[in-house]
Amino acid sequence: MPDPKCKRVFAALSEFLDGELPARNCRELERHLSDCKPCIAYLETLKTTSKACRQYGEIDVPAPPADLISALRSRVLNLRAKSNRQGPLARRR
Numbered sequence: 654m655p656d657p658k659c660k661r662v663f664a665a666l667s668e669f670l671d672g673e674l675p676a677r678n679c680r681e682l683e684r685h686l687s688d689c690k691p692c693i694a695y696l697e698t699l700k701t702t703s704k705a706c707r708q709y710g711e712i713d714v715p716a717p718p719a720d721l722i723s724a725l726r727s728r729v730l731n732l733r734a735k736s737n738r739q740g741p742l743a744r745r746r
């Protein structure tokens with residue numbers, strides 16, 4: 654388990670990304686983030702997620718139908734299976 658401080662950082666990060674965190678806390682957070690790998694990694698995932706959420710919010714799409722979701726899911730699984738198969742082959746010459 655990483656630094657117990659990380660827990661607080663994790664909790665504050667979403668506020669930080671929304672710009673809702675007080676400046677003093679931001680500085681503390683940034684200092685911690687400058688040399689804490691788990692927190693940096695977490696921040697990266699949070700950034701990606703919040704970006705994705707914002708994009709969905711802008712498009713304002715209703716929930717996709719279940720058959721579309723399962724079609725997408727099987728396509729993703731197919732792609733993953735394909736790349737798994739190609740991986741070792743591509744390296745082998």
Ligand SMILES: [Zn+2]
Nearest residue numbers: 656659689692
């Ligand atoms: Zn940390």
